[in-house]
Amino acid sequence: MFEPLGLKVKTETGKTIFEIARENGVAIRSECGGKGNCGKCKIIVRNQEAVGKPTDAEKKHLTESENRSGLRLACLTTPQKSLVLVIPRESRITTRKIQLFGLEKHVKAKPNVKKFYLSLEKPTLEDAKPDLERLIDELKKQRDLESVRLEIDHQTLKGLPQVLRNANWKVTATILGKRKIITVESRNTLNRVLGLAIDVGTSKIVTYVVDLTTGRVLGTGAIENPQMMYGEDIISRITYTAKDGKYLKILQLMVVNGTNEAIIEGCREANVNPENIYEAVFVGNTAMHHLFFGIQPKYVSLSPYTPTLGRSICVKAGELGVKINPNAMVCSLPIIGGFIGPDAVADVLATGMHEADETSLLLDIGTNTEVFLGNKNLMQCCSCASGPAFEGIHVKHGVKAVDGAIEKVRIAPSSLNVEYKTINDAPPVGICGTGMIDAAAEMLKNGIINTHGIFVKTLKNPRLKKIEGQKCFVLVPKEKSGTKKEIVITQKDINEIQLAKAAIFTGCSVLMKRMGLTADDIGKVFIAGAFGTSMNPENAKIIGLVPDVQTEKIEFVGNTAIIGAKATLVSTDMREKTNEIVKKVVYVELAAESSFMSEFSKALFIPHKELERFPSVERILERG
């Protein structure tokens, strides 16, 4: 028996606490994946007699006082009998700066959920009409419900006779979609009509708790996706689910548990009861969508990358394990393709590009980057395997957008002195995505690297060094670093950035060519996703991440996925629009495009092999 977070589980003997936690959807922090190397999975075992003494390997990671307080490493401790354990805050999956907000336009509230307060006549021998018919007949007197055919949720029906009589026949009924009675509550609860927007990303989960009568966000929640215990990238998680059916259940449990934590956080901020949330809208990428709804995502990752479904689905919260009103429905927005999920549909909706006269380009930058190009008449989209470089992965001193991450960089000409800004002005610990874009652009402008992305051999400066046989540029010297080690950009880091930006630009370029458009035809570039306003749009152009448009056309729109989800939660008109978007957008499979490889290889240059496609950058480089 094993009881973390109020959870009690049975397990086989011989497994480590880390393994048991993982199989039961409980997240414990780890960088090494449970190999005993990182020392991050510290937990407190309440009854030490249930586990053996710590080994030397374990002791190495624990201070004397930690040892005394019962701290152990989850991945090196195997229970011998029932135990009770606590996961300390520092061993939970850490929260980075998660993009909570985004570009938001006003949406007129027209929710799918409506409440009606009713005062029913008590039955008599002369009028012994059944309870449900009594309720429905009264509902049919309400505006908008006159001619609808109402159903009732079976769980609600079961409780109906008792609720009606306990409430002395004064009740509030919650109706979903002018069709289904999902709850009947005692007395007047008209002031509590809440909805939930859920954005599940590969690495983070964001929730909005929304007042459906006003459309106001009352509280937000954000958490790292606990599935990260099964791999930072989506492919390794899918590999697990394909291996054995039980992993699909575990990974679903993990993402649902994580969502529930974000719901609790949002409800606490809003000071509301999750029971009063009657509908949720889900967005996320296609693989996360499948995992969340318990659908095998294997085929999304195998050619021809077919999702199990495209349309939106609604499933009862109770059935999914989502801890809001159990009769509430959790509805996903529709899917465009295996790599263009409901989150991307929400992005489009939030920007409104599908209704605009002018042509817009939308990039939602992440491990996969979704690209949309078009206007109200025609839209195409594709997905680019941009990789996790901008998330700090595979970059020597790369970090996520945590406190102390370098998010802005300026290099002074000649001296090559570096000015930088870190998140929350904490001592620098590494460099995050926007910092990398700045660094690469500044290094190009200052002749540290050339358009091939190669360190220029002839340049001499104390900041240019060799580490482990590799050229690098020192951003932060040891003495100023939060890690007490210097923070550098290596030749390999530049190559990683080139691969990432080339993948993204190739997506833009292929769509532009298919649609016969040049950069001048683009009226607006929306950049969505984790990159906030801290990205320097000028530098994004300089490295050739985005087409060479006027800088003022570039708009950072933040987390448009959750904003779009919220819009569809607040307004059924907006929800209907997502179906129109899916119908309108043509999905382009890059792998099937003949021009893909040549476009990609040209885009590996900084900014591009065909410099004439980046005239503004060409001018800057000529000046420099």
Place this chain on the structure above:
Amino acid sequence: MFEPLGLKVKTETGKTIFEIARENGVAIRSECGGKGNCGKCKIIVRNQEAVGKPTDAEKKHLTESENRSGLRLACLTTPQKSLVLVIPRESRITTRKIQLFGLEKHVKAKPNVKKFYLSLEKPTLEDAKPDLERLIDELKKQRDLESVRLEIDHQTLKGLPQVLRNANWKVTATILGKRKIITVESRNTLNRVLGLAIDVGTSKIVTYVVDLTTGRVLGTGAIENPQMMYGEDIISRITYTAKDGKYLKILQLMVVNGTNEAIIEGCREANVNPENIYEAVFVGNTAMHHLFFGIQPKYVSLSPYTPTLGRSICVKAGELGVKINPNAMVCSLPIIGGFIGPDAVADVLATGMHEADETSLLLDIGTNTEVFLGNKNLMQCCSCASGPAFEGIHVKHGVKAVDGAIEKVRIAPSSLNVEYKTINDAPPVGICGTGMIDAAAEMLKNGIINTHGIFVKTLKNPRLKKIEGQKCFVLVPKEKSGTKKEIVITQKDINEIQLAKAAIFTGCSVLMKRMGLTADDIGKVFIAGAFGTSMNPENAKIIGLVPDVQTEKIEFVGNTAIIGAKATLVSTDMREKTNEIVKKVVYVELAAESSFMSEFSKALFIPHKELERFPSVERILERG
């Protein structure tokens, strides 16, 4: 731990095996209700060390050899640790002669369930349409499905990607109501489209396994309702559920478990897999309906006897625990009132009286007797508390329709010698309902009782005796009896029969008066329910159970509840008609009728206080 019927349960210590079984919905026979008096709850404990030695009280009921084979009484044995037990056949709830069939008219098959065999194109990079859309697009090419909006069950969706690929894209989809895809099966399974009709009575459960393409019954199942462990009558069961929420769950579990046994029996006879049953239609009285669907039935038994709902409902089999295809729907027929349930609606449908020009009277005789009177223009109905006398309860030697039950009685004039017939010609063990009707009629005709139902004092005959201070008439002498005791009809028995028949006739009489009809206006009398063709219609008139119509107008229609249920299973047109019946029929609450008491007191006479209302009986009595 406790494992009967392949079931494993945990329980509190200190409870008897009988109590544990009852709480877990497992039926063990008992007449005393677990008080240690009847000795019927014999079970086999496999590991005797888990229970103490039998007490003297227990030994009293067990033979030496039973003792040796590990037999124990469930109500006197308390487990001290985990045990494994077997319930021998004789300790299961015994099966009596259950009316399985009834009047059946041909119904053209037009089922709600349809299967379609599809051969789908495999997805490619050029055609990466999602799995569900691929399936639905192909379904939409099928006849009748062109313009429908299809949904899919979430459980089926979860398995869809695997099923499609395992089946190499050749699958059979099952569609319910031209609306919902409930299963997708590998390869061609068009020859397996089954439905289930369920009739749950207070004392018995009957199932029909039906081929939906032909409408043919392939197998039938019948079992005593295991809820009888909580009381023979419905009121004591309702009292349990009102006491504590857990009893509602237990009683639901019991009726569902019982239904599952009847399903297994039916499927075994039909040689089919319950997984291929895709829809079930439920009928039963209102209280049983509520218990089956997990709805608190308390208010059905309290004035003003309001059911929780009137309309038909459909619930997933998996949610109810009904062991057919878990995605199948179990749909009830609609309810007219607290005492006129879906079974009565099915009765009406099966007789077709709601579409007839001539006026019919329909009686479904049971502990509650439902009475319908009318024709295609106008129908009224009521429910009569006729009590369980005709089921053998509260009658000295009353028995249910088991082997050896006396079902026919003739008394020779003057000699008063008795001719009788028993069920399956077994030695007589008691008298069942039809036998009682015969006995009472014959006793009246032969002047043994008078029209008040009183034994005539002046009559002398060896068969007339006093037992325990009560007059009685000996039907079977000791030496001919299967029980080695004489079988008699007592004064009190006659009074019980009077009460029962008066309740039923009062229902008929009140409806006839309300509608301004006399016996001559009635073209047909349908007698449904457990009384089969063995009831003597002449005698039913003589005791005043039914109005004095020409005998040939009386038709015994058997179990029309299950026949009606089957008709609605086979044809959606028939199902629609049940809604019309509910709309058309006016429910009359007898308790609210001013004439009720006077009508009832007059009907207590045999046949009736107003003998002119039974002219044919008057003539017989005058002759006699």
